[in-house]
Amino acid sequence: MTLISLFFSAFVVLLCYLLGSIPSGYLAGKWLSNIDLRELGSGSTGATNVLRHIGKGPALAVFLIDVGKGTLAVVLAKMFLQGDGWEVLGGISALIGHIWPIWLNWQGGKAVATGLGVLLGLSWPVGLSCFVVFLAVFFATKIVSLSSIVAAISLPILMLISFRFTHYSHAYMAVCLMAMSFVLWRHRSNFNRLVKGTEPRIGKF
Template sequence: MITLLLLLIAYLLGSIPSGLWIGKLFFHKNLRDFGSGNTGTTNTFRILGKKAGSVVFAVDLLKGTLATLLPAMLGLHTFSPALFGLFAVLGHTFSIFDHFHGGKAVATTAGLILGYNPVFVLFLLVIFAITLYLFSMVSLSSVIAAIVAAISVLIMPAFHVIFGSYDWLFTIIILFLVGFIVIRHRENLARIHAKSENIVSFGRNLTHQKHNI
């Protein structure tokens, strides 16, 4: 019963639509009506600015982290803590407070990984930053970091790099979330192919996309 209750709490925690609520409360804007229509970090940066985007990123990240840490905080060790982080990600992407809409799962998945293995999330952050510098696209950087995460959880534990051993439930969850993240970015990938994806104002833009954020 306690496990089911914590999973519900994790889902509700993840369901907090920080971008949507901040936009409505402080900017009188519904993010669904602007830009990509997404309520996640990138669209918040684009529509509401750096401060709001930073707050939304922090909240969405911490939702995944707190949910992942919930069982340890209560002394529950029945399942991998990643399971609780997964429910937060599902809440983030299918929010009960936003008609089961939400973000693209990147920030909250990063929060899950932060709660599970902080060193691993730092490694993925380096991958994200390098990709962002080379290609100037948050979307592509997110997808590349996700794919690297999938490969890493399959290989690294075998060599005791970052991970001491395999946690197969964590591995399965990460593989699922990586596939989910890629699918959620399919429109971005199509725009990248068409050379029309939004780019940030720094970096090399090696694929010569046309649109600036």
């Protein structure tokens, strides 16, 4: 790899980070209700906190934008760079941008929606299957955090199953494990409430 191509690759990865760092939830709070979501509820700028403090419509819009950020980051990496490793690096950069956005003093969302977008860009069957797991747990419990945690844990398993039908990719498995770790770490404050039975359910907050 030449020096120019290395700089270009780094530039694309930086673009993926900046794309992931677009603070859709924070902007929804400011524009629609003049609130800072980082100071309310979970402190997250993700769709769940938007739902609790702004409403269903804005929450859906934020969710779709956050999913789109992850997918577009992978698409950009696929278009301009070559190899599974670069695609994964683009997706991880978007995840990092979503969790630690430069615009919000490094305080962003919990990586669930953007992680789903990354998966849809890398392997849509795995991403879709993971979303089905999330929905199944959510409809059974109405607890977003539990649904996110179970879906994250199922992710590497779903990717392993997919490898029976496609080529094995160390890079894809690495991003699954990293995305799972990000989601579990970002939900660490939810674990105690889940154990105590005090985690709020949608419709009861």
